[in-house]
Amino acid sequence: MKSGINRREFLGLAAGATAGAVFPQVVTAAGISGRDIRLGVIGTGNRGQYLTRVMLGHRGIQVPAVCDIVPEKAKHTADFVSKALGKPVETYTKGPEDYLRMLQRDDLDAVLVTTPMQLHAANSVAAMKAGKHVLSEVSAAATLDECWDLIRTVEQTGKTYMMAENCCYYRQVMMVLNMVEQGLFGELTYAECAYVHDCRFLSFNPDGSLTWRGKLHTNFIGNLYPTHAIGPVARWMGINRTDRFKTITAMSSPPRGHAVHAEQKFGKGHAATKNKWIAGDATNALIQTDKGALIEIRYDTSSSRAYNSTTHYLLQGTKAAYLDDGARIYIEGKSTPHKWEPRKKYEQEYDHPLWKKWGKDAEGAGHGGADYFTTRLFLEALRTGGKSPVDVYDAVAWSSIMPLSAASIRAGGQPQEFPDFKKNAKDG
Numbered sequence: 001m002k003s004g005i006n007r008r009e010f011l012g013l014a015a016g017a018t019a020g021a022v023f024p025q026v027v028t029a030a031g032i033s034g035r036d037i038r039l040g041v042i043g044t045g046n047r048g049q050y051l052t053r054v055m056l057g058h059r060g061i062q063v064p065a066v067c068d069i070v071p072e073k074a075k076h077t078a079d080f081v082s083k084a085l086g087k088p089v090e091t092y093t094k095g096p097e098d099y100l101r102m103l104q105r106d107d108l109d110a111v112l113v114t115t116p117m118q119l120h121a122a123n124s125v126a127a128m129k130a131g132k133h134v135l136s137e138v139s140a141a142a143t144l145d146e147c148w149d150l151i152r153t154v155e156q157t158g159k160t161y162m163m164a165e166n167c168c169y170y171r172q173v174m175m176v177l178n179m180v181e182q183g184l185f186g187e188l189t190y191a192e193c194a195y196v197h198d199c200r201f202l203s204f205n206p207d208g209s210l211t212w213r214g215k216l217h218t219n220f221i222g223n224l225y226p227t228h229a230i231g232p233v234a235r236w237m238g239i240n241r242t243d244r245f246k247t248i249t250a251m252s253s254p255p256r257g258h259a260v261h262a263e264q265k266f267g268k269g270h271a272a273t274k275n276k277w278i279a280g281d282a283t284n285a286l287i288q289t290d291k292g293a294l295i296e297i298r299y300d301t302s303s304s305r306a307y308n309s310t311t312h313y314l315l316q317g318t319k320a321a322y323l324d325d326g327a328r329i330y331i332e333g334k335s336t337p338h339k340w341e342p343r344k345k346y347e348q349e350y351d352h353p354l355w356k357k358w359g360k361d362a363e364g365a366g367h368g369g370a371d372y373f374t375t376r377l378f379l380e381a382l383r384t385g386g387k388s389p390v391d392v393y394d395a396v397a398w399s400s401i402m403p404l405s406a407a408s409i410r411a412g413g414q415p416q417e418f419p420d421f422k423k424n425a426k427d428g
């Protein structure tokens, strides 16, 4: 590494990001102890490169191999990794199945799955069957069959599988979790969550052909990206712990935004304007939990809008309410009746213990530091042999909103039952 540049700057992380974390050496029989964790990467696009950089900011990491169908992307990643670690990195770039060859290596403990969403389940299942632990980008799966495939594979192989749902680790989300766990909200009765972000520009390659995001909107309907919205709410509501999703009812607005965008960007008559968009611009759904709580979840990445925040959360309990937009909170008995208070007032008192412990290290890592937590918690689970922080049951419960919302839309808004994904889970 060039002198005068510190390790974090070299990795492209802001100052203060992921200051080399020392992992507690609490090791069970299943944990990886006394040596580095060896990671492979499947998909070295935007997210793959970024998560690899965040991983390199942690101590005790090796990256012997990376894979992408675009050789330049794999090479770029291999180059910055080998400069950072001083070791060669092998690239696998011989087409869409070449990751299977990489998975045959016996010097990989785990893989990052950062390919397009449509491939996550297949990549993850193959990795676990090849004996590798998995950190998969969101969503975990696009169909119910893929959800069950993931579950079966985790249950059969015993590998650690984590979905990298970073929104669960936002400081404010964890603060609210802390407040919920301390009983400040009383019983949780209602929540709203949304992923609303004009992402149409990401649906097209420069020549007008469709990226994997564009293909999602021409091949699937429903909420196509549910986990950033539902993850924090599911955590607050104890989904898969003290409650479970029971039914979902969904409806969509018509698909218009992509067609308008294609014409503006490429001009009338261009091939990009001939696509048949099937996913409605907005999909709104209502989820009822087993205990009767109601969750409204909204998805819209196709409508023209200004950028504010991509996510929106509201939580309602019998004793308190939280509104992420405007960072407002109301706690009965503490707040002046009927008046919101700024969240800031409670931030110190209820800062989550994990943020108190690692907040400084997380500064500068992507998504407000949340990417630091996602990667670190995955590595901790590998080192300690502990439970996955976002395990396969959470991953499929949250991801299954995509196929189930689609089924509800096709049935004219009829409620769809969530499968009992945990029926064979060892911890019930």
Ligand SMILES: NC(=O)c1ccc[n+]([C@@H]2O[C@H](COP(=O)([O-])OP(=O)(O)OC[C@H]3O[C@@H](n4cnc5c(N)ncnc54)[C@H](O)[C@@H]3O)[C@@H](O)[C@H]2O)c1
Binding pocket: 042, 043, 044, 045, 046, 047, 048, 067, 068, 069, 070, 073, 095, 096, 097, 098, 099, 114, 115, 116, 117, 118, 119, 137, 138, 139, 164, 165, 166, 212, 367
């Ligand atoms: N958690 C977050 O905040 C967050 C943010 C952005 C994206 N994502 C998720 O990350 C994933 C990747 O998104 P992105 O923006 O990096 O997309 P991207 O298109 O930039 O990267 C995907 C990469 O996978 C490669 N690829 C495609 N097929 C492959 C195959 N068969 N084998 C190996 N490589 C293959 C592509 O060439 C590309 O480099 C998506 O699923 C997305 O939903 C998550």
